[in-house]
Amino acid sequence: MQNRTLFVRIFIPTLLVALFFIATLLNEVEKNKSLAKQQIILSVDNQIQLLKNIIEDELNSVEQDIILLSNELALLDYLQQPTIEHQTNIELSWKNMIFAHPNIQQIRFLDAKGVEQIRVDRDIRSNQIIISNEKQNKFNREYVQNALEHNDGEIFITDFDLNKEFGEIQRPLNPTIRFIKRFDNVGEQSGMIIIN
16 A cells, blocks of 8 residues: 555656656657747748849839830830831840840830831740841730720730730730830821830
8 A cells, every 4th residue: 555655655756757757758749840930931932022123123114124125215216216226226126125135035116007117026936136127917905905095105004915916916925014115206206115
C-alpha cells in the first residue's frame, strides 16, 4: 500500500509536469507554424506588391512615351502636311523608340477612317525592327471604336487581348495592351497614334 501511495505521489506530479512540457512544446510548434505561414504570406504579398509596382512603372513609362511621341516635331509636321519626308522622320523616331523599349511591339498612326498610315513593328520572332508597308484597316476593331469615343488628346488604354494581324490572331500568341492618343485638330490630319 505504501508503494502504491509512493507511486501515486511520484507518478501524478511527474505526469502533470510531462503533460505541461508536452503542451508547452505543442504550443511552441503551433506558434512556429503560424509564424512560418505569416512569413510566407508576407513574402508573397511583398512579391505581389513588387510586381504591381513594376507593371505600374512600365504602364506609366509607355504613357509618357506616347505623350513624348505625340509632341514630337516630326509628328506635328506630318499632321500639318503628310509628306514622305515627314513620314520618314517619324519612322526613324519610332524605330529608335522601339529599339530603346523592348516591351513596345508596334507604333502606328491610323487616320480618321482607321487605316494605318505609318507603322513600325518589332518582329516577335527575329526581334528586328521593321517599317511596314503593309497597311491595314483597323476601323472595325473594338479598340479603334473605343478610342474614337474619347476626346482629342486623351490617352486611352485598352484591356489585354491577343494581337491580330490581317484578321488572324498573331502566332506565336502575343498578348497586347494598347495606348492610344487621338488627334482631331482643325487644319491637321485627324487620326490616332497607337503603341502596342
